[in-house]
Amino acid sequence: MPKFDEAQLEQAIIELFVKNGYDYVSGESIHRKYDEVLLVDDLKSFMLSKYPDLNGKELEIITNKLKFVPTSPLYIGNRQAFFLVNEGFDLARDDTSKPPIHIDFIDYENPENNIFKVVNQFTVVDVRERRPDMLIFVNGIPLAIFEFKAAIKEETTIYDAWKQIHIRYNRDIPVLTKYSFLSVLSDGANTKMGSIFTPYEYYYSWNKANDEEKVSNGVSALLTMIDGAFAKDRLIAILQDFIYYPDSDKKEKAIVTRYPQFFAANKMLANIKAHLKPASDGKGGTYFGATGSGKTNTMLFLSRLLATHDRDIFNSPTIIIIVDREDLSNQTSELFEGSKRYLKDKNVKSIASRAELKSELSTNESGGVYITTIQKFEEETGLLSERNNIICISDEAHRTQTNTGSKLKYTDKGVETTYGFAHYLRDAFPNATYAGFTGTPVDETVHVFGDIVDSYTMKESTDDGITVRISYEPRLARVIISDEQTDEIDKYYNEATEAGANEEQVEASKRAMSKMTQILSHPDRIKKVATDIADHYDKLVSEKPEIVQKAMIVCSNREHAYRVYQELKNIRPEWFVPKKTDRDDLNDVELEKLQELTKVNIVATRGKDDEQEMFDLLGNGDHRKMLDKQFKNDNSNFQIAIVVDMWITGFDVPSLAVMYIDKPLQKHALIQTISRVNRVFEGKDHGLIVDYIGIKKAMMEAAKKYGDPQESPIDELPITLGIFRNHLAMIDELIVNFDASDFYNSNPAERLLCLNRGAEYIQTSKEMELRFMGLSRRMKMAYEIAYPSGELTDEETKKAQFYLAIRSIIYKQTKGDAPDTETMNKHVQELVYQAITSTGVEDIINNDTDELFNDEFQKQLDELDMPITKFNALLKMLQKQINMYGKTNKLKAIEFSERLKRVVEAYNNRDAQLFVSEVVYDFIDDLSSQLLDILKDLQDDKDSFSKLGISYEEKAFYDILVKVRDEHKFEYVDEKCIDLAKAIKELVDDKAQYADWSSRDDIKNQLNMDLTVLLYENGYPPEWDEEVFEKVMEQAENFKKIFLIIKR
Structure with missing residues (x-):
């Protein structure tokens, strides 16, 4: 049965695109030079259909505007090209009596008016020659690049496809990749999408064509990628609103939406539109997205849609992003304030006070994006605006954002009615529409913000690879002091389950918590916990020494955290030597970003009654901001954070690998906390939760409530x-x-x-x-x-x-x-390195061509006394040499490949020989000898051109002439073959300038005629034979690649 290789996968995907209404064109049939990547005819055709009165000069200006986007630095060029395609530009008319006209490169309002093409065999020559597997053109612009690998080849994966695009193509053909806004990797079984600047671990599948469908995977995920992300209207929507470049170009950042973000943002937009006041109730709906699945970016996408779509309905809305903690405000502000161009609004800012917010709203009757905390809304806030074009989006809509009702408070003066922050927020904006985002919705969330509009669970997130799975390790038994303590901990969790039902149960919960605090703060127990954490962390990092693995220790209160810190200092004093980093491979720019810090630091606020050492250690707000920045820097010496309430929700550090929990947590607070370790990071297969307090039952119940009731996203250690x-x-x-x-x-x-x-x-x-x-x-x-x-x-x-x-x-x-x-x-790891280098395998594989078969090479072979190891080394080297030769001399490369194929087939069928080990090794030694023979013949053939007095490239034509002569048995001396080969090469040189020369009838006919005349004049062959022409043309096709590189 034939193998399903990259070419067949490519053909299958092309057929799927054709079914979706794309036109298929082979790159070889497109008339252009190899460094020209825009399909100019398509671009001009689109422009004339949209702007019929453009003249030729104006079309050239439009084309050149896109064509001359810089290629270096690539990120600057790619970003500039995207903004040009996304936003268009104003064209001053050639006829100055006409007003300027805004030019759009894509018709976003009418997707069917655009020209969609799927193209393969599209060779590009820039720094080097490369040919991507497939490209998607819209209006002549190569907006998406595809790279394929065969799923049946174990040695190649889509990671190899990622390297092909991100290393080779970005380096060698920036003239093309500066227009590549989408990048797709596929082997048929795995298909993922990102940008040409997306790290491999952040490429994701598009697992639903439409939101109502079930999640697809495997081969079916390929279909949903094409039907979902690349349906014509969907692709245009993604290009319009769901690719994000920040305002600053300091970091190479380009974010492509994931399918749950795309569907959530669009559904939330529709729901908000349907619930706008005064016509409706102002409940814009709730989005339930798993912690770590990218809710903040979803809010950004939604804000873009609100600002740019349905302008007649939303009336240029004012968008207020509301968070419930200062550190969350800082994170959200950093993202939104760096996205003014994306949000189409220069007035994007973090609000420091109620007075500032009131001033902004009174000055601006529309527009604006403001980020603030819920705590700024109190009784004295009062009415800020009665406008109904205000959209309030609440992040973490399960805590202080839902307290809209009243409570009775008993004081010395009597009974008072009090209200929460959310109530005063609605007093401030009585006609606004409110939407809530949360990873852990509670009943009050739905009551306040409206029904759940869309959801994306923890299980879906881990299945899609957007977050990693969480592993759970119980270690309570290692630190418990007595059985009585175990009973008290169990009692606490039983009380906590019922807490809040009535006043008596609330008091019981408080008493249980008080006893828990005493248990957790016992000096003997703290010493045990600190010792176990130190030993466990050392063992953890020793397993993956090359991967950053940060840790977080969650304590019940500030005093508890300080005591753990002190105990760790006693146990591991070397951790408390301030320095910038342990690494010795950082450059000056990277080192400049680092502060001298100890490995372990506490992140908590000061208390006025703290002892001096603790007071100094905790620092002020600026100190905590510095710690935040350093902990997020993977190079920093700051590796272990001891926390209480800060950083356990809404805090993203992808390299956070393990969390040690020594704090009572339940329900949504527990899920929010443990989810800190579920972020994707290179080399990170899972996040680890180490439990010193017995949270297992509460954790599993919370995971089912906020994840999948049928299957927990948390892996237990015994399993x-x-x-x-x-x-x-x-x-x-x-x-x-x-x-x-x-x-x-x-x-x-x-x-x-x-x-x-x-x-x-x-x-x-x-x-x-x-x-x-x-x-x-x-x-x-x-x-x-x-x-x-x-x-x-x-x-x-x-x-x-x-x-x-x-x-x-x-x-x-x-x-x-x-x-x-x-x-x-x-x-x-060191053993593996030594074992491999000790065999000499790498010396053989990496041997330079000029050094083959000298004394040193023979010595290396002789010292390699393990038959299979020697065979594999020779095989890899021979494959490398044949591939290199094939770039110039296709005919000979095929001959040598056939010989190699027979040897490999014999090796792969070794199981059928029923040999004992010794005979197997003799058999493999014989195969190695055959490989050596092929290698020697290959080297002799490569070197033979100098003896003939011709160039390396001319010999390729000489070999064809000799082969055809010998097969057809006619007389033609070698000297005449040499002269004719030189003449053919010179003739082909001129014809191989254009990418479509081999499919253009006019050029091909001219070459046909010139070759016919040349061969006839030289009497080759005595009688005309079509095979001669076909063989020469085939080699000419192969030769043009080398020709172009040489010319450059």
């Missing part, structure tokens, strides 16, 4: 341990006949040899190799969670490290750099 041990046992059984005793019992040199023997043993059978790689991959995922817990035995740990080291060696030898080596135990 993970079971998975790890099952896979470890299956690997033991798989290689039961291999003696690994040297790895466990011998000196370092013997251990290295044992690792290499293990890799060799597993590869004696293809079936064994595939099974081992699959089992070890799954075991590794469980091991990374289980190891820091201390629940694994020494034997289990050593075995796991042995198997993971072998896995990395096999991966390195057969497929390239192992993607998992950086997440390995540091000791084993």
Whole structure:
């Protein structure tokens, strides 16, 4: 059965686009020069259909406006091109009696009026020559770039596609990528979208074509990406409102919407429109989005839609973003105040006081985006505006944002009626419409803001890879002082479950909390907790030494936090030496951003009665802002934050890997807190919650309430341990006949040899190799969670490290750099490095062409005494050499590839030989000898051009002439073939300037005629043969690539 490779995947995707109404065009049929990437005819055709009275000069100005966007720096050019395409520009008319006209490059109001094309085989030459797999053009502009990899090839993934775009294309063909606003990676089974500046871990699938559908995955996710994100009207909507570039160009940031954000923003817009006062109730609706799934960006997208759509209905609304904490206000303000161009409003600001807000609203009758805290609205605030074009969007709409009702307060003066902040907010804006965003909605949220308009659960978020899963590790038993304490903790949680039902239960909850505080603050217990945290964290970071893993310790109050800090200082004094960083590879600019800090710091407010040392340690507001900035900097020495109430909600640090909880938490506060560790970060498979207080039951109940009632998004340690041990046992059984005793019992040199023997043993059978790689991959995922817990035995740990080291060696030898080596135990990582380098494999693979077959190369081969390792090294080097040769001489490259293919097929069928190990190794040694023979022949053939007195490129035509002559058995001496090859190359040089030369009938006919005359005049062949022409044309097609690079 034929394999489903990149070309077939490409063809299948093209067909899907054609079904969606796109026109398909092969890039080879488009008449253009290779450094011209705009389809100018399409652009002009669109312009004339939209602006019929444009003249030729004006069309040239429009084309050049887009064409001459800079390519360097690429981000500046890409950003400038996007704003041009997104916003258009004002064109001064050639006829000065006519007023200027606004030119749009895309018709956003009528998507069907645009010209949509899907194009492949589109070669671009800029710094180097590259040919992306597929491009989407709208009105002649290449707005989206696609790169494919075959799902059936284990050695290639969509990460390779990401590298192709982000490294090679951005570096080599910026003339194209400056217009690429969307970037898609696919292998058929995995399809993800981002921008050309999006880190790989932030590419996401588009798993719904329409919001009502079920989530798709696998191959069906490819269909939903095309039907969902690239349906014509949807693509235009994304280009118009859902690609975000900040006002500042200091960071290379371009955000593409995720599908839940796209659907949520549009549904919230429609719901707000339907509930505007005075015609309706002013309840704009509630959005329930999992913590960490990007709600703040969704609010930004919604604000853009409110500001730019349905102007006759919204009347240029004033948008007020309301948060309930100062630190959240700072984060939200930073995003919104840096988005004035995106929001189409220069008046975007954070409000410092009620007076400032009142002044802004009285000065501006419309427009404006303001960020403020709910606490600014009190009884004395009074009426601020009766306008009905005010939209209030509340972030974290489950806390102080819902207290619109009254309460009775008993004082010495009697009974008073009091109201919450949300009540006074509505007094200030009685005709506004209110919308709420929350990750943990409570009943009051729906009552105040209206029904849930859209939702995106924790499970959906982890399934989509927008957040990582949370793993749970209980360690209460390690720090408990007595059984009585356990009883008191259980009692607390039982009381807390009922808290708030009546006054008696509230008082019972307070008494339970008081006892809990005493338990948590016991000096012996704090010492145990601090010691366990220090040991656990050391073990955690030792497993992934190359990955930043920040930690947060959540304490019950400030005094508790200070005591944990002091105890850690006693246990790990080296953590408390102030410095900027542990890293030695940072440049001056990066170092300048860092402060000298200890590894551990407390983040909490001061109290007026604090002892002096504690008072100085906690610092003021500016100090806390500095700590905030440093903790978010992955390079900073500040790695462990001790917190109480700050930073446990609405605080994003993707590198936060573990949270140690020593504070009673329940319901939405618990989910908000533990969700700090669920952010995506490079090398981070999960976030870890370590529990010192017994929150498991409360956590699971909260997870079901705010996640999926059928399946918890939290992985429990016992389940993970079971998975790890099952896979470890299956690997033991798989290689039961291999003696690994040297790895466990011998000196370092013997251990290295044992690792290499293990890799060799597993590869004696293809079936064994595939099974081992699959089992070890799954075991590794469980091991990374289980190891820091201390629940694994020494034997289990050593075995796991042995198997993971072998896995990395096999991966390195057969497929390239192992993607998992950086997440390995540091000791084993070093072993893998030594084991691989000790074999000499890398020296062979990276050997320069000029050094092949010299004494040093032969010595390297002789020293490589493991047959399979030697075979894999030679195979990789030979593949590399054939690919390089094929760029110039396609004919010979095909011949050598066929020889190589036969050897590889024999190797892959080694299982069918039923050999014992010794005979298998003889068999593989013979295959290695065959590879060496091919390599020698290849080198001889490559070097033969100099003996013939022709160039490297001319020899490609010479080889065709000789091959056809010998196959058809006619006389034509080699010297005449040499002269003719030179003449053919010179002839083709002139014709290969244009991308479409091979499909343009006029150019092809001219070349046909010129070749016919040239061959006839030179008497080749004696009788005309069409095959000669076809072979020369085929090589000419291949040759043009080299020709263009040489010319540049």
